[in-house]
Amino acid sequence: MLDTPHASDAARLQRVRGRAHVVMGARGLKDLYQQGSAKAMLPKVHSAVPEVVFLNTSGGLTAGDRLDYRLEVEANGALIGTTQTAERAYASVAGGADAEVSVSLHAGAGARLDWLPQETILFETARLTRRTTAEIAGDAHFLFSEMVVLGRAAMGETIETLHLSDRREIHRAGRLEFIEPLEIDAGLLALRDNPALLSGARAIATVGLFAPGAEALADLVKPIQHENVSAGVSGWNGKLVIRAMAPDGYPLRRYVAQVLKTIRQADLPRVWQM
Known part of the structure; x- marks a missing residue:
């Protein structure tokens, strides 16, 4: 689609703008807000723990797009957050702005929050900046997973140029507990x-x-x-961190699924298709 309000203006591509926020209390849903291409669905589940499924209806991200997800579970509540499918970051024009995704997570006293999005697939010349921040109470239970796939092996895709800035921060009881900045560009890919x-x-x-x-x-x-997955596991002071890598997304996805099932002692969200 083109946006040309005045004949003298240069044609400008439409950009995604989306916000979806959910607040869950100990007795159920307290607030739901969604705007633009960002949607939040609460499917019926057999478990006592509700699920929130975020969806980007634009079908993917390109230069200049903006998504904002916020998930909050109040004191003594429990919630699982995930995404409806893999997020895709598509090619951006040379010199274009990054697609930006902000994820804000909050867990109150005695709460349990699992943030389990499906993988992010990056295409050639993609540009993506993502910031994930979690604020959790001292006795909260917070689990997260993030997977990044640099092109699809089954499609013969080899990524040579892109820019990914992916930063995660976790604050427990107001104190910075974990920070993981990830930067991938053409220099690293070489x-x-x-x-x-x-x-x-x-x-x-x-x-x-x-x-x-x-x-x-x-x-x-x-x-x-x-098979074909290399992983390292560390546990200390109320923290468990697993990092893994594989030559393709499928074996990594299977490994992560098994890790999550072992940690949670429960099945994955229904939208995860293995």
């Missing part, structure tokens, strides 16, 4: 086979659990293995 960088992988993931006693689960997660 060295993708370096064992200190991607080591030839095109799919990477981080899973983190922040809860009292989380470190004790490390011994359950370490034995999990999948």
Whole structure:
């Protein structure tokens, strides 16, 4: 679509603008707001824990798009957040602005929040800046996973140029507990086979659990293995962090799914198709 309000203006491509916010209390939904291409669905589930499924109706992200997701569970509540499908960051014109995604997560005292989006697939010349921030109470239980796929192996895609800035911050009881800044550009991709960088992988993931006693689960997660997946597991001071990489998105997805099932002792959200 073109936006040309005045004949003298240069043609400008339409851009995505979307906001979806959900607040869940201990007794159920307290607030739901959605605007533009961002939608939040609450499907019927068999579990006692409700699920929120975020959806970007534009079908993907390109230069200049903006999405804002916010998920909050109040004291003693429980909530699972996910996405309806893989998010896709498509090609951007040279010199174009980044697509921007903001994810804000909040868990009150005694609450449980699982943020389990499906993978983000990046295409050649994509530009994406994403910021995920979690604010959790000292005794809250917070689990997250993030997967990034640099092109689809089954489609013969090899990514040579893109820009990804993906930053995660977790604050527990007002104190910074975890920060993970990830930057991928053409320079790093040129060295993708370096064992200190991607080591030839095109799919990477981080899973983190922040809860009292989380470190004790490390011994359950370490034995999990999948062919072609390399992973490291660390547990300390109420934190469990797993980082994994694979030559394609499918084996990584299977590994992450098994890790999440082991940590949660429950099935994944229904929208996850394995």
